[in-house]
Amino acid sequence: MxxxxxxxxxxxxxxxxxxxxxxxxxxxxxxxxxxxxxxxxxxxxxxxxxxxxxxxxxxxxxxxxxxxxxxxxxxxxxxxxxxxxxxxxxxxxxxxxxxxxxxxxxxxxxxxxxxxxxxxxxxxxxxxxxxxxxxxxxxxxxxxxxxxxxxxxxxxxxxxxxxxxxxxxxxxxxxxxxxxxxxxxxxxxxxxxxxxxxxxxxxxxxxxxxxxxxxxxxxxxxxxxxxxxxxxxxxxxxxxGDFYVGTAENKILTEPKCKAHMTDDGSAWLSLDCTIGRIFGNPKAKEVLIDVIAIMQKKIIPFTPEMTFGDMMECFSRMKLRDLLHERSIEIDEEKIDALLGEVPNI
Incomplete structure (x- = not known):
């Protein structure tokens, strides 16, 4: 030293x-x-x-x-x-x-x-x-x-x-x-x-x-x-990142386990790591997610009989979409959907 x-x-x-x-x-x-x-x-x-x-x-x-x-x-x-x-x-x-x-x-x-x-x-x-x-x-x-x-x-x-x-x-x-x-x-x-x-x-x-x-x-x-x-x-x-243990050339540190931000709401483009409020407030994003939303409507049971799917999304508005999908065991092609959302401006 x-x-x-x-x-x-x-x-x-x-x-x-x-x-x-x-x-x-x-x-x-x-x-x-x-x-x-x-x-x-x-x-x-x-x-x-x-x-x-x-x-x-x-x-x-x-x-x-x-x-x-x-x-x-x-x-x-x-x-x-x-x-x-x-x-x-x-x-x-x-x-x-x-x-x-x-x-x-x-x-x-x-x-x-x-x-x-x-x-x-x-x-x-x-x-x-x-x-x-x-x-x-x-x-x-x-x-x-x-x-x-x-x-x-x-x-x-x-x-x-x-x-x-x-x-x-x-x-x-x-x-x-x-x-x-x-x-x-x-x-x-x-x-x-x-x-x-x-x-x-x-x-x-x-x-x-x-x-x-x-x-x-x-x-x-x-x-x-x-x-x-x-x-x-x-x-x-x-x-x-931590010190990398392995044989990959020129790799010193691992990829970080934790992002700098809790969500991607401040990013220029949408992703599954944006909040539900941010995604569902964007009409283009809802078009991209039309098939995913159909699956969610079947899988997500309202808290009360009077609640609509929209009411449920309002309850989950601060939750990342990726986290909700995992919590409710909704299986989708995350890589594909994330790529599609990545083409939607976060406005």
């Missing part, structure tokens, strides 16, 4: 610590690696060492390359300078991707507290969006004004283009209220973005990876808190 300390721009104290693992040789089919860019917290006044290298080591163990960004902090720096540092860091990594054997489309951002605010900005408003973000007890809505003047409330900027998010926090956090995480979850749900969240019953702010070597567990520290590390790695594997 190689460790480098690099300067990414002309700002004082801004740096990128680079942890690069070997590829090929004993690692065989791993010719490039996914990576995490870690953004420590510190209230935009400093960059916490607790949330820097110890976090990098956890992801290195899972096979990721790791980068720790120490960004603009202190009274002489104002928003959006920290976000500009993030953009510079991503550009720097991309410019060295071939040399460093990094998969540039498989970089996740991991941020804590104020660093979580910056990671949230990366997920929502940045020019260089990552593949996914991990948000630890992050400032996402409340208390934003207390840490950075003119900084955005991240939860208010969530839209269809937001990347998948893994969130974790403590219910008892008295520095960054858990409402920040809850508001973000609600925004992600409304936008249809894939997310996973773990809110632990009790624990202090700034618990990092939950190791006693980093922060002693004094009076109240939930024993499950360290689980967020492995859970987040599992989430990244779900949305970015």
């Amino acid at each position: 190689r460790t480098l300390e690099v300067t990414i721009n002309s700002r004082e104290d801004v740096s990128l610590t680079v942890y690069l693992q070997d590829v090929e040789k004993e690692f065989r089919n791993i010719t490039k690696r996914p990576a995490v860019l870690i953004i420590p917290g510190g209230g935009y006044q400093f960059c916490s060492d607790r949330e820097a290298d110890p976090v990098a080591l956890a992801y290195l163990k899972a096979g990721y390359d790791a980068f720790v960004l120490r960004y603009s902090v202190g009274d002489k720096y104002k928003w959006p300078e920290p976000l500009e540092d993030y953009e510079d860091a991503i550009e720097y990594i991309e410019s060295h991707a071939e040399e460093w054997n990094v998969l540039t489309d498989k970089i996740a951002v991991v941020g804590f507290s104020a660093g979580g605010h910056l990671a949230g900005a990366a997920a929502t408003i940045a020019n260089h969006k990552p593949a996914a973000v991990v948000l630890g007890y992050a400032v996402l809505n409340e208390v934003v004004d207390e840490i950075a003047q003119d900084a955005p409330r991240i939860a208010e900027h969530v839209d269809y283009d937001t990347v998948p998010c893994f969130l974790f926090a403590s219910r008892a956090d008295n520095v960054v209220p858990v409402k920040n995480t809850l508001d973000m979850m609600n925004a992600l749900d409304k936008a249809g973005i894939t997310f996973e969240s773990h809110i632990y019953a009790f624990g202090p702010h700034g618990f990092s990876v939950g190791d006693t070597a980093i922060q002693t567990r004094e009076s109240s520290f939930c024993e499950r808190i360290p689980n967020w590390v492995q859970d987040s790695i599992g989430f990244l594997k779900d949305v970015m």
Whole structure:
């Protein structure tokens, strides 16, 4: 493994610590690696060492390359300078991707507290969006004004283009209220973005990876808190792919198990993974599905005798059509129907 300390721009104290693992040789089919860019917290006044290298080591163990960004902090720096540092860091990594054997489309951002605010900005408003973000007890809505003047409330900027998010926090956090995480979850749900969240019953702010070597567990520290590390790695594997085991040439990662969006309602063309409300509200789609609808009318029994097939579809309007077909054991040529729907504009 190689460790480098690099300067990414002309700002004082801004740096990128680079942890690069070997590829090929004993690692065989791993010719490039996914990576995490870690953004420590510190209230935009400093960059916490607790949330820097110890976090990098956890992801290195899972096979990721790791980068720790120490960004603009202190009274002489104002928003959006920290976000500009993030953009510079991503550009720097991309410019060295071939040399460093990094998969540039498989970089996740991991941020804590104020660093979580910056990671949230990366997920929502940045020019260089990552593949996914991990948000630890992050400032996402409340208390934003207390840490950075003119900084955005991240939860208010969530839209269809937001990347998948893994969130974790403590219910008892008295520095960054858990409402920040809850508001973000609600925004992600409304936008249809894939997310996973773990809110632990009790624990202090700034618990990092939950190791006693980093922060002693004094009076109240939930024993499950360290689980967020492995859970987040599992989430990244779900949305970015896991290391491929096999003989396929040039295949480093498997295909993601989980899409970035819960449905395809925001896509340009329809599919079986659009909601029933979206599909049945499109006259052209109903023409394509005329034979499928006939089968559905026979198979789907109304909840009450008074209900029509249209009433049933209204009940299932937020469900993906593919899921309803599977649930009611309705067998169709999914590949063929999906292709036909794929020719219908999603309007």
